[in-house]
Amino acid sequence: MREHNAFLDLVRTVAILRVLVWHTYGFAWISYFIASMPAMFFVAGSLMAYSLQKDGPRRVMYTRFRRLLVPLWAFAVVALAVMAAEYYFRGTPGTPLKPWQPLFWIFPIWDPTGSEWGVTWWAVLWYLRCMTWLILLSPILLWLYRRLSIALLGLPLGLVIAFERFRQTGDPVPWQFEDAALFGGFWILGFAYNDRVFDRIGTRMRALAALTFAAGAVAWALTQDVPEHVVNASYPMHGLVGLTWLFSALTAERFLTRVATRPRTAAFIAWINDRVFTIYLWHAAGLFAMYQLLWIDERPDWVRNLAALPIVLVVTFLCMLVFGWIEDIAARRRPHFLPRAETRGTTGPPRRMPRTVAVAMPLAAAAGLAALFGAAMVDVLEPVGPGQVRTAVPPSGVGLALRASNARILDAPPVRREPDVLPGISGNVVSPGDVQLVLDRWARDYNVVGAALAFDRADGATWAGATGIDADSGGRLSPTKRYWSASVTKTFTTALILQFVEEGRLSLDDRASKYVPNIAHSGDYTIRNLIQHTSGLPATDGVDPRDALAYASDEPLLFEPGDAFTYSSPGYFVLGLIIEKLTGTSYTQALHERLLDPLQLYASQMDEEFDPTEENNHPNLNPALRSSSGVSRSSSSGRVSSIPSFEYHGILWSSAGLYSTVGDLARWGLYLWDSDRVVSHDTHNAMSTFLPVEYQYAGLSTYPFCPCWYEDGVLRAERWGHYGRSGVLEYDPNDRISVSIFTSGTDISEELIVAYDDLSVRLRDLMRGREWSGPKATDPGTGTPPGPAVTPVATPPAPTPSGADGTPDPGVTPGPDAEVSPTTEATPAPVEETPVATPAVEPTPTSAPTRRAANRGAFFPGTLS
Numbered sequence: 013m014r015e016h017n018a019f020l021d022l023v024r025t026v027a028i029l030r031v032l033v034w035h036t037y038g039f040a041w042i043s044y045f046i047a048s049m050p051a052m053f054f055v056a057g058s059l060m061a062y063s064l065q066k067d068g069p070r071r072v073m074y075t076r077f078r079r080l081l082v083p084l085w086a087f088a089v090v091a092l093a094v095m096a097a098e099y100y101f102r103g104t105p106g107t108p109l110k111p112w113q114p115l116f117w118i119f120p121i122w123d124p125t126g127s128e129w130g131v132t133w134w135a136v137l138w139y140l141r142c143m144t145w146l147i148l149l150s151p152i153l154l155w156l157y158r159r160l161s162i163a164l165l166g167l168p169l170g171l172v173i174a175f176e177r178f179r180q181t182g183d184p185v186p187w188q189f190e191d192a193a194l195f196g197g198f199w200i201l202g203f204a205y206n207d208r209v210f211d212r213i214g215t216r217m218r219a220l221a222a223l224t225f226a227a228g229a230v231a232w233a234l235t236q237d238v239p240e241h242v243v244n245a246s247y248p249m250h251g252l253v254g255l256t257w258l259f260s261a262l263t264a265e266r267f268l269t270r271v272a273t274r275p276r277t278a279a280f281i282a283w284i285n286d287r288v289f290t291i292y293l294w295h296a297a298g299l300f301a302m303y304q305l306l307w308i309d310e311r312p313d314w315v316r317n318l319a320a321l322p323i324v325l326v327v328t329f330l331c332m333l334v335f336g337w338i339e340d341i342a343a344r345r346r347p348h349f350l351p352r353a354e355t356r357g358t359t360g361p362p363r364r365m366p367r368t369v370a371v372a373m374p375l376a377a378a379a380g381l382a383a384l385f386g387a388a389m390v391d392v393l394e395p396v397g398p399g400q401v402r403t404a405v406p407p408s409g410v411g412l413a414l415r416a417s418n419a420r421i422l423d424a425p426p427v428r429r430e431p432d433v434l435p436g437i438s439g440n441v442v443s444p445g446d447v448q449l450v451l452d453r454w455a456r457d458y459n460v461v462g463a464a465l466a467f468d469r470a471d472g473a474t475w476a477g478a479t480g481i482d483a484d485s486g487g488r489l490s491p492t493k494r495y496w497s498a499s500v501t502k503t504f505t506t507a508l509i510l511q512f513v514e515e516g517r518l519s520l521d522d523r524a525s526k527y528v529p530n531i532a533h534s535g536d537y538t539i540r541n542l543i544q545h546t547s548g549l550p551a552t553d554g555v556d557p558r559d560a561l562a563y564a565s566d567e568p569l570l571f572e573p574g575d576a577f578t579y580s581s582p583g584y585f586v587l588g589l590i591i592e593k594l595t596g597t598s599y600t601q602a603l604h605e606r607l608l609d610p611l612q613l614y615a616s617q618m619d620e621e622f623d624p625t626e627e628n629n630h631p632n633l634n635p636a637l638r639s640s641s642g643v644s645r646s647s648s649s650g651r652v653s654s655i656p657s658f659e660y661h662g663i664l665w666s667s668a669g670l671y672s673t674v675g676d677l678a679r680w681g682l683y684l685w686d687s688d689r690v691v692s693h694d695t696h697n698a699m700s701t702f703l704p705v706e707y708q709y710a711g712l713s714t715y716p717f718c719p720c721w722y723e724d725g726v727l728r729a730e731r732w733g734h735y736g737r738s739g740v741l742e743y744d745p746n747d748r749i750s751v752s753i754f755t756s757g758t759d760i761s762e763e764l765i766v767a768y769d770d771l772s773v774r775l776r777d778l779m780r781g782r783e784w785s786g787p788k789a790t791d792p793g794t795g796t797p798p799g800p801a802v803t804p805v806a807t808p809p810a811p812t813p814s815g816a817d818g819t820p821d822p823g824v825t826p827g828p829d830a831e832v833s834p835t836t837e838a839t840p841a842p843v844e845e846t847p848v849a850t851p852a853v854e855p856t857p858t859s860a861p862t863r864r865a866a867n868r869g870a871f872f873p874g875t876l877s
Contacts, residue, residue: 018281019265019268021281021285022269023054024051024288025284025285027048027052027055028048028288029284030042030046030048031048031292032295032298032324032328035136035299036324037317043242044253047250047253047256049195049250050251050255050258051261053146056143056146057146057199057200057201057203057205058205059202060202061206062206063075063076064150064151064154069150072150077147080143080147080289081342083293084137085118087293087296088117088124091134092114095129095133098129098130120140120141120144121145125137132299135296136296139292142188145188145192146196149192150199153196153199164200165200167196168196168197168200169197171193172190172193175247190247193247194247198254215263218259219260221259222256225253225255226252226256229253232246233249236248236249283351287336287339289339290331290335290338294328294332294335295328297328298323301324302319302320302327305319305323306320313628404552405553405578406499406551406553406554406668407735407738407759408498408499408668408737411740413579414762414765415715415765416708418762419720420718421720421727422721426719426730442778446778447477447778450771450774450775454770454774457770458767460480460767461480461757462483462755462756463478463479463480463754463755464477464491464493464756465477466491466677466679466752467678467749467752468678468749469682470682470687474675474679476491476673476674489756491675492615492673492675494615494617494673495671495672495673495738496668496671496737496738497671497739498664498668500672500735501584501666501667501668502713503684506713507713508591510695510712512594514692518594520538521539522539523535523538524537527593528590531561531586531589532564532565533564536573537549537574538574541573541574541583542584542587543583544710544711544712545579546573546575546577546703547569547583548576549578549582549586550578551580552580552581553581554664555581557588557629557664557665557666557667558630560581560585561586563582576707577710579708581667585665588631589631591666599658599660599665603670607690611680611683611689613679613680615672615675616676616677617670617672618662618670618671619662619663619670619671620660620669625661628659629660629665630660674752674754677741678741681752682749685750686745699714701726702715702729711732713734714734715732715734717731730746731743731744736754737759738755739753740753740768744776749776751776
């Protein structure tokens with residue numbers, strides 16, 4: 013065998029170019045087009061076998077590690093310096109560079125790693141660790157190969173199968189061992205190529221093998237889990253695709269060899285192979301520069317896709333000029349700036365360099381270092397302005413905190429006088445006018461500019477009405493106004509998660525990283541921590557999912573998960589990603605398919621459906637989240653990016669992106685906490701099992717509305733629910749009534765909480781026939797002393813679909829008696845008792861709004877193989 017085999021050089025050239033394209037874009041389809049890593053390990057294994065036969069283990073080990081380590085050390089000087097400087101200037105990265113991490117940059121027996129911010133620099137270095145292992149194992153593997161021949165492939169193949177079985181049963185082995193098994197198989201195939209085993213296999217048999225492996229890959233993709241259909245995300249799939257391409261190349265070996273020996277092609281191939289290790293190392297700098305130039309600021313997708321590869325190629329080429337001579341030193345070749353074909357294969361000590369070259373090369377290296385360092389500091393020294401990420405607790409969180417701090421904990425359940433003639437939930441027969449009068453008088457008492465109210469009761473009674481002015485439009489407020497429910501969205505997100513729990517698809521005590529690895533420290537907290545805001549993720553208000561999770565990924569956790577409480581919108585964005593992972597659809601589509609459509613909540617929509625933003629705000633679209641900060645790594649690196657890249661064009665997504673009416677939300681509260689239409693009775697109990705006061709009495713997206721008391725050591729509440737920014741959804745388990753209130757032009761405040769509580773009491777007293785001081789429709793002159801004023805605040809105008817601008821929808825008759833919603837098939841079956849409120853008007857049910865189909869985006873750029 014010649015020292016330089018044209019076929020092997022061509023295979024390695026194509027593989028390294030494919031690596032650059034794949035790492036730049038990471039589109040799923042690219043992973044099916046030439047398996048680069050199997051090819052590179054095949055070539056390396058063949059050359060390793062040749063060298064061991066020619067020079068023996070001792071010399072080969074020294075030579076191989078010298079050529080591997082010297083360029084790595086030069087690269088480490090730059091990469092570690094950039095990460096250390098970032099830590100020095102910024103001070104609070106997500107995971108700073110740890111003192112022990114540089115040890116593996118000296119000798120990569122384990123993965124060289126660094127800070128999360130600098131992951132672009134070190135994500136590609138898993139290849140060096142795997143190469144180190146296989147170099148060290150090569151003498152033993154070659155000894156076994158000489159005795160077992162090609163049958164030795166059974167060892168790595170068996171390990172790949174065994175490791176996959178462990179993964180499927182929930183006991184995965186460290187991915188470093190999976191790397192060694194998979195790529196060790198191709199390393200041994202390289203031994204076989206060096207031993208001319210394939211010369212004894214005819215072209216037809218090679219082609220048949222390629223077709224067989226291709227069929228196996230198709231079968232695996234159709235029957236097994238290949239996350240996001242990315243080859244690199246499944247070790248067996250990666251192996252099958254790698255074998256398909258390898259045997260395809262072997263089938264055309266003679267033709268490819270002729271192509272590789274053509275003068276111009278041969279020169280290009282030799283040019284690449286002369287600097288192949290430098291290209292692999294320093295293309296990480298190209299990826300880093302591409303990220304800084306295209307992803308730090310907003311750019312149209314077409315600009316990013318068009319400019320990404322040119323940036324990577326140009327920066328990699330410049331780094332090759334500046335640092336490539338180090339590879340010459342390591343290989344004992346005469347150093348030179350440009351790669352040269354004629355110097356390849358020259359061994360022995362380097363010849364004396366001309367003085368000008370000896371001076372120019374260090375200067376070029378210093379200039380390259382300064383340029384890369386400057387590019388890194390563009391991001392590091394740029395302060396994070398208030399317009400980028402604003403850390404603050406949303407008003408709903410403030411409201412829940414106020415309620416927790418003022419909670420009344422009683423020694424026993426409160427005693428409430430019940431009417432003797434109307435036990436149970438039958439309540440008091442009242443007219444819609446009575447309810448409207450309660451709402452009108454309450455709004456006057458608390459100086460509320462405009463309010464909408466709806467209730468749904470377990471016996472089928474429903475009512476929806478409004479009073480006053482819509483602060484957005486200046487017109488009369490309608491109960492059909494679709495308003496921003498804000499954090500009430502969290503109850504929907506939690507309900508979806510709890511459905512998956514009941515289906516056995518996840519556990520509340522699973523680490524979030526099981527479903528969405530490498531997103532905002534997801535390996536540190538559980539799904540329960542996310543729901544109950546005990547994850548340690550920061551609070552953000554008005555920050556879209558992409559930027560909020562980028563910020564959360566870049567910052568350390570506020571506390572050890574489970575040790576404290578911080579109301580965190582980013583935590584619910586992580587839950588949104590988990591929902592997308594489990595459903596294989598966008599969050600919006602999952603919400604409609606599993607909740608809104610089956611429950612006929614047709615007035616409820618995500619903001620992206622009727623008022624989409626121009627920019628895609630899906631969190632997976634931020635490269636900082638592709639692997640905590642930088643680029644997403646494949647299963648070969650052990651950090652699988654299995655997060656769906658669904659488009660999202662709204663604002664606050666799975667934390668606060670839902671718009672709805674008070675009627676839909678009241679119906680939702682009854683479905684969620686009273687019926688088994690959403691979750692089971694046992695899950696109801698889990699939702700209303702509250703944590704201690706230091707955790708703000710959090711349940712599972714359910715908060716107690718005290719007075720509360722302890723019963724058998726468990727905190728019980730008179731009511732529970734969740735606040736939005738300018739409204740509340742609550743449920744009374746005693747009266748089995750769900751109440752939704754919206755006040756126009758307000759933010760949650762202590763005064764508004766008092767007002768909401770008072771309206772709830774007035775309404776429930778009226779329904780139950782209790783004595784209270786409020787007015788009756790037949791006695792409009794009586795009243796109660798006015799309460800504290802509720803001052804309207806300026807809020808951004810909400811999107812106003814049909815019927816949401818203060819003008820009632822067609823078919824709904826306005827009037828002082830308001831609207832009374834008809835009972836539909838989605839309403840829980842009424843008990844055989846008299847409803848509390850008889851509809852005065854039967855409005856025509858509005859048709860379900862047209863829902864824009866969820867649009868899947870491409871797999872996000874940057875997945876590393």
